[in-house]
Amino acid sequence: MEFIYSMPTKIYFAQDAILKNKDVFNTIGSKALIVTGRSSAKINGSYDDIRKALTDTGVNYILFDQVEENPSLETIEKGSKIGKENNVDFVIGIGGGSPMDAAKAMAVFIKNPQVNIDNIFTSGKLDSVPVVAVATTSGTGSEVTQYSIVTSNKERTKKNLGQSIFPKVAFLDSKYTYKLPYDITVNTAIDAFTHLVEGYLNSNSTNMSDIYGEKGFELFRYCFEKLINKELSPEFRSKVMMASAMAGIQIAQNGTSLPHGMGYPLTYFKGLPHGLANGVLTIEYLKSFKDQRRIERMLSLLGFSHLDELESVFKSLINVKLDITVEEINEYSKKFFSNKDKLKNHTEEVELEDIVRIYSKSLLKD
Ligand code: NAP
Ligand code: FE
Numbered sequence: 001m002e003f004i005y006s007m008p009t010k011i012y013f014a015q016d017a018i019l020k021n022k023d024v025f026n027t028i029g030s031k032a033l034i035v036t037g038r039s040s041a042k043i044n045g046s047y048d049d050i051r052k053a054l055t056d057t058g059v060n061y062i063l064f065d066q067v068e069e070n071p072s073l074e075t076i077e078k079g080s081k082i083g084k085e086n087n088v089d090f091v092i093g094i095g096g097g098s099p100m101d102a103a104k105a106m107a108v109f110i111k112n113p114q115v116n117i118d119n120i121f122t123s124g125k126l127d128s129v130p131v132v133a134v135a136t137t138s139g140t141g142s143e144v145t146q147y148s149i150v151t152s153n154k155e156r157t158k159k160n161l162g163q164s165i166f167p168k169v170a171f172l173d174s175k176y177t178y179k180l181p182y183d184i185t186v187n188t189a190i191d192a193f194t195h196l197v198e199g200y201l202n203s204n205s206t207n208m209s210d211i212y213g214e215k216g217f218e219l220f221r222y223c224f225e226k227l228i229n230k231e232l233s234p235e236f237r238s239k240v241m242m243a244s245a246m247a248g249i250q251i252a253q254n255g256t257s258l259p260h261g262m263g264y265p266l267t268y269f270k271g272l273p274h275g276l277a278n279g280v281l282t283i284e285y286l287k288s289f290k291d292q293r294r295i296e297r298m299l300s301l302l303g304f305s306h307l308d309e310l311e312s313v314f315k316s317l318i319n320v321k322l323d324i325t326v327e328e329i330n331e332y333s334k335k336f337f338s339n340k341d342k343l344k345n346h347t348e349e350v351e352l353e354d355i356v357r358i359y360s361k362s363l364l365k366d
Contacts, residue, residue, distance in 0.1 A: 003206035007249055009133075009144050013172040013242070018046075018134065022053035024169055028130050029090035031060040033083035033110070035103035037067050041094045044176040046134050050092060062086045064106075067095065070158060070267060070274070071102040072151045073117045080109035090130040093167075096188065097140030097149070097274070100133045104148040104165040107131045117154075126163050133167040136176040138241040139188025139275055141195055141248015143170035151268065157335075158264040166252070172245060174237040184273075186227060186317050189240055191275030193220055194259050194282055195247035201294055203347050204254040212250040217301035219243035224302070224313050254345065259285050261342030262359065265332040270322055280320045283311045284361045290348055322363050329359045 012021050025032070034050060041047040042065075054061050064079040083091065083106055091110065093103025107128035109115055115123055133143035142148075146164040151157075177185075199205070200213035219239050226236040263277030272280070286295055286307055295307065304310055333355040337343070343350065 001207055003208045005206070005208045005253060007144065007252065008166045008168075009170050010168065011144065011170045011172060011245065013245070015173060015175060016049075017171045017173040018049040018053050021171075022057050025053055025059045025132075026057045028132065028168060029059065029088070031062070031086065031088045031090075032132075033079070033086070033088040033091045033103075033106065034061050034063045035067060035079055035091060035093045035099050035106060036063070036065045037069075037095045037099050038065060040096075040136060041065070041099070044136055044179060046094045046136050046173075046176045049173075050094060050134065061092075062088065067099040067102045069098050070149075070151045071098050071105075072153055073105075073120070074153070076102050076105040076109065076150060077117050080106040083110045084113065088129070090132065092132040092134065094134040094136065096135075096137035097142045097191075100135065100140070100142040100167075101148040101150065103133070104128070104131050104142070104167070105150055105161050107165060108148075108161065108163050121162060128163070128165050130168040131165060132169045132171070134171045134173075134176075135241070135244075137180060137184065137188040138174070138177055138237070138244040139191040141192065141244050141251065143167055143172065144245055144248040145252040147252075157268055170245075172241055174234065174241045177237050177241065178234065182230060182232070185232060185240075187273045187275035187279075188244075189223060189227060189275070190279035190318060192216075192240070192244035192247045194275070194278040195251045195256065196220065196243070197282060197286070197298065198256040198258070198260060198345070199247065199250035199254045200298060201289070201347060202254040202257055202345050204345060206253070209250050209253045212246040213298075214301055216243045216246040216250065217298055219246070221301065221303045228313065228316055255342075257342050257345040258350075258355075258358065261339070262332070262336050262355065265335070266322070269328070270324065272320065272322065276318055276320055279314065279318050280322075281358055281362045283307070283314055284358045286310075288350075288354055288358055320363075324363050326360070326364070329356060329363065333359060
């Protein structure tokens with residue numbers, strides 16, 4: 001047995017986690033850049049809790065609340081400029097993956113004033129100012145990963161910033177998700193589930209990472225049933241948040257693989273929300289494995305005896321009808337196949353035709 005395991009983020013998972021642990025903030029810095037999306041943080045209570053905690057502990061702050069879904073490098077540059085002008089010494093990202101990822105990227109830009117939108121991908125390994133993450137969706141696991149997924153309009157794609165930016169602290173309080181609309185709850189839960197799947201069926205998987213994957217599947221046995229029955233109780237909210245964090249810890253070790261890489265153009269060019277973009281490809285991806293043994297283990301933890309049962313769950317939760325052509329599929333497949341980053345995480349040999357087939361069977365049926 002051999003593994004490397006690293007999880008440097010300190011996680012506070014509790015009801016009222018922020019206010020109960022507010023003394024954390026003045027150990028991190030004296031002035032924060034708070035990064036949020038346009039409105040949800042102000043409605044679900046997370047922004048108020050952060051403001052109260054900072055005020056109580058004498059930490060100053062400035063707000064940047066303009067992060068869009070799938071944050072662009074332009075927005076990241078704009079937010080980091082405000083951070084630099086105001087001499088902040090740490091960043092607090094509140095939201096779904098978009099504000100948390102934008103906050104992480106801004107933390108790199110703030111620490112390294114020579115970095116800009118044009119040289120960020122060629123600047124080598126960079127440090128960042130500390131990041132605090134407050135998750136308000138249960139999906140990306142960004143609060144416990146080193147990744148920051150950004151939209152590069154220049155390259156017309158989404159991609160990882162390429163830096164390692166683990167938040168110093170993550171606050172997980174499921175009460176912020178109580179009013180998350182059903183469709184976003186489903187899309188983000190599917191994202192968490194695909195992290196579990198891709199992190200588990202991964203050439204980097206280890207006995208240690210399997211602990212997170214397998215426990216995550218057990219939690220999803222419960223979560224899928226509740227999602228299908230639309231029973232979104234506080235218990236469900238807490239369990240899906242836990243599953244999402246476990247999935248994040250697993251992909252922080254192993255990375256994601258085919259559905260995530262193949263899903264990026266579906267988001268960039270077709271506007272599909274991130275979780276759906278992976279989810280729509282997942283069943284055909286699972287069917288493509290020649291060796292189904294680990295998939296059988298995964299299915300048994302989910303309480304299924306056959307992949308068809310998972311397929312029915314997916315059919316009842318997601319219904320994606322995309323206007324897409326064979327030419328577009330060929331173009332996305334070639335681009336994906338030329339980037340070995342995700343392919344190397346897949347446990348089996350794949351050819352370009354396999355990628356084309358997964359896209360086509362997932363998106364061209366009916
Ligand atoms: P999101 O893009 O952050 O947010 C989606 C929508 O949900 C927004 O309209 C947002 O509103 C709203 N929202 C967020 N929290 C809410 C709440 N508690 N109640 C009501 N509405 C709420 O969605 P996401 O799926 O969490 O994040 C997706 C991004 O994360 C993608 O860019 C994806 O590539 C990335 N990602 C990152 C990692 C990683 O490890 N770093 C992993 C997977 C995915 P507001 O805009 O008003 O806040
Ligand atoms: Fe994801």
